[in-house]
Amino acid sequence: MGIDLIIRSSPSAIDFAILKDGVLTELHREETSAKFQVGDIYYAKISKIMPGLNAAFVDLKSKKDGFLHYHDLGSNIRSMLKFIKTVRSGKKYSPLLKDFKPEPPIHKDGKIEKVLQQGHPLLVQIVKEPISTKGPRLTSEISLAGRYLVLVPFSDKVYVSTKIESQAERNRLKRLAQSIKPKNFGLIIRTVAEGKKVAELDRDLNHLLEKWIELTKKLKSAKAPEKVFREVGKTGLLLRDLLNDDFRSIIVDDKNLYFQIKELVHKMDPEKEKIVKYYEGPLPVFEKYGIEKQIKTSFGRHVAINKTGAYLVIEHTEAMHVIDVNSGTSNIKTGDQASNALQVNLEAAKEIARQLRLRDMGGIIVVDFIDMQKNEHRQKLYEALREAMSDDRAKHKILPPTKFGLIQITRQRVRPARQINTSEPDPNAGGKVEAPVTLINKIEVDLQRITDRTKGKIILAVHPFVAAFLNKGFPSWKWRQRFKHKRRIDIQPRHGFRYLEYKFFDRDGNEIDPND
Numbered sequence: 380m381g382i383d384l385i386i387r388s389s390p391s392a393i394d395f396a397i398l399k400d401g402v403l404t405e406l407h408r409e410e411t412s413a414k415f416q417v418g419d420i421y422y423a424k425i426s427k428i429m430p431g432l433n434a435a436f437v438d439l440k441s442k443k444d445g446f447l448h449y450h451d452l453g454s455n456i457r458s459m460l461k462f463i464k465t466v467r468s469g470k471k472y473s474p475l476l477k478d479f480k481p482e483p484p485i486h487k488d489g490k491i492e493k494v495l496q497q498g499h500p501l502l503v504q505i506v507k508e509p510i511s512t513k514g515p516r517l518t519s520e521i522s523l524a525g526r527y528l529v530l531v532p533f534s535d536k537v538y539v540s541t542k543i544e545s546q547a548e549r550n551r552l553k554r555l556a557q558s559i560k561p562k563n564f565g566l567i568i569r570t571v572a573e574g575k576k577v578a579e580l581d582r583d584l585n586h587l588l589e590k591w592i593e594l595t596k597k598l599k600s601a602k603a604p605e606k607v608f609r610e611v612g613k614t615g616l617l618l619r620d621l622l623n624d625d626f627r628s629i630i631v632d633d634k635n636l637y638f639q640i641k642e643l644v645h646k647m648d649p650e651k652e653k654i655v656k657y658y659e660g661p662l663p664v665f666e667k668y669g670i671e672k673q674i675k676t677s678f679g680r681h682v683a684i685n686k687t688g689a690y691l692v693i694e695h696t697e698a699m700h701v702i703d704v705n706s707g708t709s710n711i712k713t714g715d716q717a718s719n720a721l722q723v724n725l726e727a728a729k730e731i732a733r734q735l736r737l738r739d740m741g742g743i744i745v746v747d748f749i750d751m752q753k754n755e756h757r758q759k760l761y762e763a764l765r766e767a768m769s770d771d772r773a774k775h776k777i778l779p780p781t782k783f784g785l786i787q788i789t790r791q792r793v794r795p796a797r798q799i800n801t802s803e804p805d806p807n808a809g810g811k812v813e814a815p816v817t818l819i820n821k822i823e824v825d826l827q828r829i830t831d832r833t834k835g836k837i838i839l840a841v842h843p844f845v846a847a848f849l850n851k852g853f854p855s856w857k858w859r860q861r862f863k864h865k866r867r868i869d870i871q872p873r874h875g876f877r878y879l880e881y882k883f884f885d886r887d888g889n890e891i892d893p894n895d
Contacts (some may be wrong), residue, residue, distance in 0.1 A: 381627040384617065385668050386640070388633035395617060396670045403673040405736050409613035414441065415508050415515050418524065418610030420594065422463075422601040425499045430492050436514075437503055439604045443514030447503060449491040453520025455533035456494060456501075457482035462533070463500060466598050474595040475588065476563035481533060500603055507792065511697070523587045523608075526619050526647055527572035527580055528556070530587040534565025542570040552580075559584055571623065614640055620772060622647055629655045632664040676817050677737055683817070684730045688824050689723045691730060699743040702731055706749055720749045721756045725763050732767035741773065741792020748784040761786070818845065818879050819856070825893035826860060826868070829883055833891065836867045838884040845881070846872040 383398040397405035423445070426438040436444035453459070458481040465472045473479065485494055495501070507516035523530045537556045539549045555577045556566045572580060590608065597607040611619065614636075618629075622644070629644070631637040637657040645652045658664045665671045676683065682691040684704075692703040704727040706720070731746060751757050757780045764786065765777055774791040822839065829837060841849065849856045849870050860868050871884075883891040 382621070382625045383627055384629045385664060385670060386614065386631045386636065387664050388636050393613065395613060396665065403670060403677065403737065404733055407613055407617065415505050416610055417505050417508060419505045419606055420521060420608035421503050421604050422500065422598055422607050423503055423604040425495050425497050428492050428495065428497055430490065433491050435491055435495055437517055439515065441514060443509060445503060445515045445517040447517040447519065449489065451518040451520065452485065452494060453518065454484035455481065456485055456519055458533040459519065459521070460501060463502065463598065466595055474592045475561055476532065479563050481563060510792065523590050525583040525587045527569055527575055527583045528587060529567035529569065530584070530591065531565035531567065532591060533563060535563060536565045539568045540570040543573050548573055555580055615643055618643060618647060622651060626651065626654060630658050630664060631655070632658045676820060679817065682730065682734065683820050684726050687723065687726055689727065691727060691734070693734065699745060700740050702744065702746045704746065704748045717751065717753060717756065720751055721759065724748045724751065724760050728760060728764040729767045732764065732771065735790060736771055741790045744788040744790060746786045746788065748780065748786060750784045822881060825883065828893045829891055830864045830866065836869065836886040838869045838871050839881060840871045840873045840876065840884065841881045842876045842878050843872040843874060844878065846870050
């Protein structure tokens with residue numbers, strides 16, 4: 380599997396597209412004016428204690444205060460408060476906590492009013508960006524993430540990513556982490572640390588300790604609320620989490636950003652620096668790599684499933700996301716009806732996993748698959764969906780399908796779901812129509828279905844605008860289809876057709892129904 384990262388820059392935002400074998404799987408945006416980003420750390424004060432919620436609101440000088448629940452305080456909150464008091468008092472202290480005496484941990488089921496009071500200063504970290512009418516979600520269990528390790532001040536424990544399955548490797552990494560871990564700091568070993576040597580882990584740890592030292596320097600004179608640590612931008616986060624041997628290229632269309640990324644990659648993996656390339660072609664970079672077309676076909680209410688004729692209907696509500704799987708005019712014929720339904724569902728599972736990542740859909744997702752009567756088919760679908768979502772970096776849980784074919788998914792939500800309006804003005808009349816590029820996909824599916832069961836010349840009648848597009852260029856879409864299906868295919872403009880209307884005819888002018 381080859382991974383490409385395509386980066387488009389503009390004055391207001393930077394867009395990141397991740398392609399796996401040419402297929403768009405993730406799309407991210409970093410707004411240059413965004414105030415909050417997951418991972419940022421603030422020195423702030425409690426604005427209000429809410430005993431009924433067992434939570435507190437934190438003043439971050441935004442429209443909505445940040446929300447801090449008792450369970451997000453972290454067991455070592457008292458140690459952190461003690462450290463802040465020491466730093467702010469001007470007394471001599473060691474940022475590496477060598478002589479620091481930790482306070483007893485708080486009880487996991489305690490009351491927030493027993494720990495914090497209104498006006499209390501503390502460090503908080505963004506774990507969820509503001510969504511809808513809600514302010515940012517916060518934690519006071521501070522952590523600094525590196526490439527291989529996550530540093531947790533005031534802790535003393537070592538954890539290993541559950542995605543590292545080998546017990547021998549887990550033991551080895553835990554032993555190495557214990558050997559380099561400073562006193563009063565905890566460590567989380569990330570999945571990408573698998574197989575790494577102690578020198579690489581130690582280098583990453585020293586980099587994180589430098590960040591912590593810099594944070595404590597800012598903390599000394601900070602005025603609440605003030606950001607004392609800024610997480611690396613979206614570029615750095617993606618590279619930190621994803622950069623591996625599967626990466627083939629990183630394409631950037633902005634000169635300054637190109638040099639920044641080149642330097643960042645050099646620090647992470649010097650051998651990968653050569654895959655960072657500056658794009659200065661005549662076409663916009665997203666057009667050049669086919670990303671705009673994939674966005675148009677992937678973000679509508681209806682999403683085709685891998686040119687099978689089946690499709691998804693995706694609805695977004697305030698409480699949840701609902702996905703309906705429709706067989707449509709599916710060209711999957713594997714045997715009996717039950718086998719066909721299973722095959723459509725298996726293809727849908729792959730597309731659903733891609734859609735969740737692409738749109739960054741979080742919270743509750745309910746998927747209505749095509750009904751299946753056999754238990755073994757439901758189990759096979761469940762396992763296929765789990766496999767398709769196995770490389771999803773967001774925390775998620777998938778429940779087994781019900782007898783009605785419903786599967787419930789919960790997926791970590793740290794920012795609003797990505798929604799892009801792909802409809803366009805109708806040139807014939809007022810209103811909106813779906814993006815024309817989706818029409819081409821539908822035509823290709825129907826054409827394949829017709830050529831599988833008929834012979835001879837095929838005439839495709841379409842609106843003149845669409846006809847011009849299909850005949851444009853060399854080789855044009857028409858000629859590519861001729862070569863593919865090894866038969867003559869003619870395009871016939873019809874001025875009486877609606878913009879997205881099309882029909883097929885044989886050489887004698889008889890209409891061909893793709894679904895017959």
